[in-house]
Amino acid sequence: MSIHPIMQKLAAKLERTDIPAFAPGDTVRVQVKIREGEKERLQAFEGIVIACRKGPQGSFTVRKMSFGQGVERIFPYNSKVVDKVEKIRSYEVRRAKLFYLRGLRGKAARLREVERRAS
Amino acid sequence: MSVQGILGKKVGMTQMFDEKGDVHPITVLKAGPCVITQLKTLAKDGYDAAQIGYVDFVKASKVNKAMTGHFAKSNVPPVRILKEVPLEAPATGENGEQAEGVKAGDRILVDIFADDKFVDIIGTSKGRGFAGVIRRHGFGGGPKSHGHMFQVQGSIGASSFPSRVFPGQRMPGHMGHDQVTVRNLRIRGIDLDDNLLLVEGAVPGPRDGYVLISKAKAPPRERRGFGGSGTIDPLKASKKASAKKK
Structure with missing residues (x-):
């Protein structure tokens, strides 16, 4: 089903434009806003992007290893919790969803680094 | 006007x-x-x-x-x-x-x-067209095994007394x-x-x-949180602020 032109226009209006382009296989550092009582601070969540969902309600999943334990966080693109996203490096991947990384540990979970041009 | x-x-x-x-x-x-x-x-x-x-x-x-x-x-x-x-x-x-x-x-x-x-x-x-009781009225339905009768409403009343179905009995029909x-x-x-x-x-x-x-x-x-998350009761906010100073 195609998207209604009005919805498309509205989605474009609500969309965030300050997040750089990145793709599955990129390592990103997401600055997450954390509220502690009255104060707000930033916390970095650094890991590999293993999935992206496009569209007006899109989100991306970041996976990292934290003390030998795999941790994944899903961020909506338009979320106010996401303060900033920095792309750190890119790896060569041949699929859009890297869920196979979940079953791999250590050396097996390595990927080959590539220079990816910003598209 | x-x-x-x-x-x-x-x-x-x-x-x-x-x-x-x-x-x-x-x-x-x-x-x-x-x-x-x-x-x-x-x-x-x-x-x-x-x-x-x-x-x-x-x-x-x-x-x-x-x-x-x-x-x-x-x-x-x-x-x-x-x-x-x-x-x-x-x-x-x-x-x-x-x-x-x-x-x-x-x-x-x-x-x-x-x-x-x-x-x-x-x-x-x-x-929804002509819908059954499960969809229309949220009935539980029949057992899913043991001789299976899935989407049925079961009994609609007693037998010789009252010998009729009470008005308002929820039954299948047009929904939506x-x-x-x-x-x-x-x-x-x-x-x-x-x-x-x-x-x-x-x-x-x-x-x-x-x-x-x-x-x-x-x-x-109109009460706290009425106009969305931004609304704060001024009385309570001042109380909170003064409490913090101490």
């Missing part, structure tokens, strides 16, 4: 983040533009109301002569649907002072809700395509360029279904 409602069309649903970062489900409505096709007056019709029509493309051949005359009277383009909405008495209309009011042929835009926080919406729910009113949907945005009204929550009916949007009849009482 101002018009209390407007006709709209459901466009679709999406989601929106507020200042706090919470996400809200949003229904997008194309509200208007509408025209007043006729004014009902107390003197002539026994009540005050405005008949409004949703401006939409209608083929000339689809409008019959009676309606053509009706539209020509107030000099408006032919519209597909008409609805009557009440008129609000003018706020400053005292002793004979005639407020400028509305007249037939006036356009109504979504900006009538500019000062409102909540709306009521009347729509026609999606038709009813008029449904949803009250107090919070307005999340108004777009005057595209005549859009964004309300929080679901609206009855399919996409492209016509709905009547009116100002909330009984909006929630």
Whole structure:
């Protein structure tokens, strides 16, 4: 089903434009806003992007290893919790969803680094 | 006098983040533009109301002569649907002072809700056809194994006494395509360029279904958190601030 032109226009209006382009296989550092009582601070969540969902309600999943334990966080693109996203490096991947990384540990979970041009 | 409602069309649903970062489900409505096709007056019709029509493309051949005359009277383009909405008495209309009011042929835009926080919406729910009791009334259904009788309602009453089925027994039948009113949907945005009204929550009916949007009849009482997450009770806020100083 195609998207209604009005919805498309509205989605474009609500969309965030300050997040750089990145793709599955990129390592990103997401600055997450954390509220502690009255104060707000930033916390970095650094890991590999293993999935992206496009569209007006899109989100991306970041996976990292934290003390030998795999941790994944899903961020909506338009979320106010996401303060900033920095792309750190890119790896060569041949699929859009890297869920196979979940079953791999250590050396097996390595990927080959590539220079990816910003598209 | 101002018009209390407007006709709209459901466009679709999406989601929106507020200042706090919470996400809200949003229904997008194309509200208007509408025209007043006729004014009902107390003197002539026994009540005050405005008949409004949703401006939409209608083929000339689809409008019959009676309606053509009706539209020509107030000099408006032919519209597909008409609805009557009440008129609000003018706020400053005292002793004979005639407020400028509305007249037939006036356009109504979504900006009538500019000062409102909540709306009521009347729509026609999606038709479900002839539905069974499980779908229609939420019955539990039969066992899924042991000789299986899945989607049945079971007994509808006792036998020789009373020898009849009591009125009101819930049974299969036509479901949906009813008029449904949803009250107090919070307005999340108004777009005057595209005549859009964004309300929080679901609206009855399919996409492209016509709905009547009116100002909330009984909006929630003003209290803490009334105007969204931004509202803070000044009394409590000052108490909190003074407590922190100590």
